[in-house]
Amino acid sequence: MIMVIALALAGAVQGGSGTARAEEDGTATGRQLLFYNHAYGVLDRETADAIEHSSYLRDFAAFQVRTTTGAGGQTWTGRYLMGRETYLELFGVGDLPGKDGTLGATGMGVSTERAGDLPTVVERLRKAGITDPVEFRQTRDFGDGVPVPWFDAVFTTGEYDLFGTWGMEYRPEYFADPRGNTEPAAHPGDVGRERYLPDTYRDRLMRDVTGIRLAVTARDLASTVPLLKAGGFAVRSLPGGGVVANGGGTTIRFDSVPVEQVGLKQVEMSLNQPVSYRHVERIGHSALVVGPGSRAVWTFQEQDPPGTAGQGS
Template sequence: MLIRRTLRMMTVLTATCAVALTGAIAGGAGTAQADQAQASSQKQLLFYNHAYSVVDRETADAVENSAYLREFANFEVRTTTGGGMTWKGRYLKGRETYIELFGENDLPGQDALYGSAGLAVSADRAGDLAKATTALAALGISDPATYRQTRDFGDGVPIPWFDTIRTTAAQYEAFDPWAMEYFPEYFADPRSQTEPESHPGDVSRERYLPDTYADRLMRDITYLRIGVPARDLANTIPLLKAGGFDVATTGGGAIASGGGTTIQLDSVAREQAGLKQVSMSLNRAVETRHEERIGRSTLAVGPGARAEWTFDAPR
């Protein structure tokens, strides 16, 4: 969801804030671990929703045309219109989380460049985005940038989609982090094809995403590693902390854990920015390891109930 470009166009957003962050660690968690983390995360207000990254054209085209990905995950190539913008994404969607990939020159401006990326964390309960905004103030971000996103399903009748906050309205270098909360009106609209609420105030990721994942191998994203310029990293850390993630920082980056997903952000130069690795839990264990080469990336599935997708470094 490329709301960052719409945000950049909104001249009403003038607040700017600067805040001042790899550790190493990789891996993913199985389904049981993710469920346990979710059950014990009552203090957590925001959870990993999705990330996007611009990959090289060869890889983007291979992803778009991969027969294996259509068997492995709830995979979709979709063109979306929202907030006056239109974009085509390649989506791998799980029970609660997903990843979105673009190719070089798919998008306008600096977002056309290899390595551009972003991260969305979201509230599962109505009102938790406001609580996270209050928590941001305690971290020194008293005037975050806000934006309301709409969605048009193609009939020219946009509806409220979600609210967002960012720690700054200043232009990011390569990585755009934001927090969001879906609108009840979006779920209520039959065009959204979402599930009914399971409890009052349910604006959850699980409700938003379809249950098609259950017929595939991929269940959810458990680990993510992205190269991020230092200034963008600094603007990301308060957002994750305000959302209740456990954040460990070093001079080389940060690792944030919570709600079943670990996010590793490496501090890199702009030319090294972008998606490096995604780990996923599976709906069932597989006995043997399968490797699928997709463009300039490798998806390794199994053994066990996990998969790891790695992306080659830029040439």
């Protein structure tokens, strides 16, 4: 789900108002309503192409390259690493329309697990001073020209630099469509991430995204913190203006940087089983380090020495 597509179709580029200060610590009262769902990053073309053609990633994760048609006929082609409840979506420069296709552009979706929780998030946002949150319904076209309701979304604002976060709740119509390849509900009102994603992760090494580090502008961070707090994340400020948000098994770190330094920096992943070795897979200008143990760390925007790209160790 791409930020510019949703906001343009919502007709709300002027956005909401009353964002909270990013350095304020704490969380909203009550149970956690939103959980890390997925994030995307726009990488340099060499790295994006190396990811797309990496044979290692196809063994490491439930990996796919997919073109999706959303509301208004907008399409995007992403490279996906799918876990049990979470996933990662990667693009190259120019793969997305407008400024969303700029090197370093990023976005993140945080989603509900129970039907009806998103309106509670919206209510919390209004109480926190977000007087005009942007609400939007995304659809998906499976190829027959008939859009299927996919999920409802909320943004704190329609104005952003190169990063945006949205809260989301999957629609029952999507779960009812067999082309979505979703699972049966585990309990009444189940709209959770595990139900949405297929179980193909079981045959691979990667299990889930447990940590993500993003460099964003101060304005984009200030628009993000109220949504995380409304969703129940515990938000802690860092020296230099960044924050760390914890909740639901995923740690999200934001570094506050000038716009020319923004981008996806690092992703931490859990594994389905521990490994006894340490493997380094260089993929374009990035390095994926797997093991030892039950953890993998993928660092982006790392320049490789000549002749080493794509070599494992």
